[in-house]
Amino acid sequence: MLRTPLREALLRPLRDGALAGFVALVLCLPIVGLPTSETANGLILRPRIPEAIAFAVAVFLGRFALGVAEAGRPRPVALIALLVAIAAPFIRFAPEFSAALAIGGLFVALRASLLAFPTLAGRITGGVKIPPVAIKRAPLVILALLVVLPLTPVIDRRLLDIAILVLTYVMLGWGLNITVGLAGLLDLGYVAFFAIGAYAYALLSISAGLSFWGALPIAGLCAAVAGLVVGGPILRLRGDYFAIVTLGFGEITRLIAINWSSLTSGSQGIAQIPRISFFGVADFTATPDAGRHAFHELFGISFDPSHRQIFIFYVILALALAVNAFIARSRKLPLGRAWEALREDEIAAQSLGLNLQRIRLSAYAIAASWGGLAGAFFAVRQGFISPESFSFLESAVILAIVVLGGVGSQLGVVLAAIVMIGVPELVRQLAEYRMLAFGVAMVAIMVWRPSGLISRREPSIRLGAAP
Amino acid sequence: MSKLLSVEHLTMQFGGLKAVNDVSFTASASAITAIIGPNGAGKTTVFNCLTGFYHPTHGRIILQREAGGTVELQHLRKHQVAARAKVARTFQNIRLFAGMTVLENLIVAQHNRLQRASLFSIAGLFGLPAYKNAEKDAVERARFWLDRVGLTASADVPAGSLPYGQQRKLEIVRALCTEPVLLCLDEPAAGLNGSETAELARFLRELRDEHGLAILLIEHDMGMVMGISDHIVVLDYGRKIADAAPAVIKEDPAVIRAYLGEPEAA
Structure with a gap:
């Protein structure tokens, strides 16, 4: 020097x-x-x-x-x-x-x-290069760890809770990655679909008496329909204008939840949402209602309150994996490639016969439906929802997870969700410095990994691999 | 030669400006038709009207269908021109899907066929054989064109990382993957060096002679235009000032005055 x-x-x-x-x-x-x-x-x-x-x-x-x-x-x-x-x-x-x-x-x-x-x-700083092999193997390792996680003795109630929370955000991040990562649409109101799914489930289960498994697809469908209805007009907007309108949509959804008291009971929220059942066959209680089975009796094991939680963990794991499988599959389909093509150059894509409106709408609505499913899960886990849970901050956090992880990268989203959701929960005693640490992390990402933790894009098809 | 495309009284007005003013011409099947003229003459505007990017103020654009009958392009939207009328185009400033690989660019060009084969993704999601076969065909078609322009070795690299000349080629073969009846090329030789231009000219001739493709060409490289065109349309200030075979155009006093310029005194 x-x-x-x-x-x-x-x-x-x-x-x-x-x-x-x-x-x-x-x-x-x-x-x-x-x-x-x-x-x-x-x-x-x-x-x-x-x-x-x-x-x-x-x-x-x-x-x-x-x-x-x-x-x-x-x-x-x-x-x-x-x-x-x-x-x-x-x-x-x-x-x-x-x-x-x-x-x-x-x-x-x-x-x-x-x-x-x-x-x-x-x-x-410069030397941190994640080897491609690690990226390829990491998902399998993480998955194996997750599957056995609830059965290991190290895990306690609190850790499992955090894992469930992180997985919820992973699922949301993956869902949003369809719009932001693949289709290149900056959606600042993703939480709206999360909210719609949560309310749809809460209302269906309370008023129509549907079980979680019956209401789950309907909640997803409600969110998808909302995505279609809203997306139709606003997908005509470009770039920043689209982002602003989605921001408004997220807020409007929350305000409707607050003000439509007759349906949503306003800011009091909806409490006593029925708990999840074991595929409708058995309940997770020590003393089941008349005519119902209890989970522990079904399997002939002694009652443990953590059974429900472990089950919930596997449910969110399965849901998140479903999103992941869907994205992995659709990336290799004409639809997924069309999403990416429109992100790269919408003029060229249209000149090749791609219907911009329809393809973008499909991305928006599909992402919405995954958000709705996550919302239904959120409602059944909490047993209580209120408009407070669906503020703009949630949209921002989900978006931050996607951006931090590397737009379009599935594994990156997992890492970012752990960093952004899991770590702060683990070190609650340092809660005061949460925002400070968050800021430092953001600056560090900007300096050293400006395109996200993992920014490698895997081609959806290779000439070499093709038969 | 049979007539493939006829443009009748095409006018495109932007506010007070008539970018294209009452232009009529025809393009034949299996022929190269060039549109030339000074900058701002309205050449690209004609292309944009043909390909649905603009909707002309007046006039008709009529395309003969392979199966018989005609289709009028002036009412179609961008994606419909490619999907229904089978007219493909390239752009003056190259527009590739830069982050996607060369092969992916060519597969996206076959979107509509693949989308039908995948039953709008449903069959594709479950990996049914009908879709797999369609995808195999698409890859074969892509490989065919990549071999033709010598890009096969670069099939799996991001399109944006190709050198400029190869990006031009890729954009043309991407348009070809839509299996067009009419290919519109907007200044395909711009930025190419001499040998690349010669190679391009050879390729375009091949497309016409071996594949029977009709090509509409905007180009400033007069050597190439005069060498390969069957027919030339000259525009100046939005009006057509000449419309004839290359040999005639070269001698046309109006064209020389507006665009070609006097030959330098030797």
Whole structure:
């Protein structure tokens, strides 16, 4: 690395640091320095000017240190930053300040040591190449692990719950991948179909007395019909306009769920949705109703409340695998190739005789129906649904899973769902830093894997393999 | 030569501008018809009217069907022109499915036939043999054309990664995979070097002579146009100023003034 003279090595970082410190001061004064707190006499200001200044100084020092490291002196910077990070918890000033100092110090230390040992940096950042064999084998390994997961002793109720949640998002991510990944349509309102499926199941099971297995296909069908009805007009729109309208559709669906109280009982939600049964043959209870069988009696085992949960796990696993099988199959069909062709170039595709409207509508409606099935599953698992569960944030999370995983990549969606849903659930005690970690992960993806975790596209047909 | 396409009084108006003004011409089966003229003369607009991208303000475009009878193109939508009338086209700026492989590009071109064979995906989802056979045929057709233009070795690479000249070729064979009766090529030699242009000319002649295909060609490379065309239509400011065999066009004073220019004094 080029070593600039000391004077120069300090001057520029000093200037950059001052600028960053000033910006931090402007931001920190109102945010950190002037918090309000509620008292008996109403809202009052409790100025914390020293804290705000301390934050600005910390930002100045951090930027300055980074600058010095970049100017060719990373080793001392790394050492000092590490010491600061270690010492931070012992500073008795403000707890947030200590936390910020620790995180900032670690960050500077990491950056400086990456600069100090460039080969290491290369190995960590640029050198991460997932070998194709791993991608090919990974699905089988993951699947095998998942199938035996509920039967292993390490799994407890909480872990199984998290696994079910992750799988629900995997299924949603795969469903949305049909629209976003294959057909290239940015759908920001996918949660609407999730909601329609959930409400369809809840209402059918309560008012019509349908079992989960009877209502499941109807819920999927309802969502598909909604997709057809909505998709018909809005698929005429292009790109950004389409995205905005789907965003509106998602919100409208939620508002209808809130306001159509006679049907959906409004924001109170629908409770006491009938539980899942063992294919309609037996119930998961210790004491079955008259004329019904209990699952444990059927198999001659002792009652365990976790049976239902394990069954639910296998149901969502099967549903998710069904989506996956469907996508894998349809990619090799004219329809799937037409989706991709329209994504690549709609003008050329139409000149070859592809009916844009019909093909896009099929992608949208099929993705919708998978979303509806996931919704029905969600309703039967929770036993309770309310409009709150179907906010825009859900659409955003599902979309983030698809984008993070690599648009169009099935395995990428699984990894992204684990990172985005599973990990935060596992480390609940760090809940405060969830958003921070999420931001860091997003930045890391943008820098190192701008086209998603897995961005390889497998051809749907090969001349070599063709007979 | 029998008449395949007749364009009658075609007019395309954009606001106050008549991009194509009362143009009539015919194209014969098994022949290469070139449309030439200066930039902005309305050549591509004629193509866009033919292929359903524009709906002409006035005029008729009548295509003879193989099975007898005629079909009028001016009312058809983009995908219907390819699907029903069997008119295929390429674009001035190459439009491939860049992320998909060369072979996939050619399979997509056979979408409608395959879609029927897969019973609109239902038979395909369950892997019924009828669909498998149709797909095998489609791959064979693709392989046939790839062999013809020497792209077989690149069949499984993304189309976007091909060199420019090969992308041009791929776009033409992709159009051919729709099994058209009329192939419309919009400046197929643009950006090609001398030997690539010569190879293209040879290929187009082959299509006409061996496959009996009718070709409509927009091109600025006069060497190629004069060499392979059976018939040339000249447009200038949206109007047709000449319509004859190449030898006649070369000598036409109006064409020389508008487009070809005076031969340089030797």
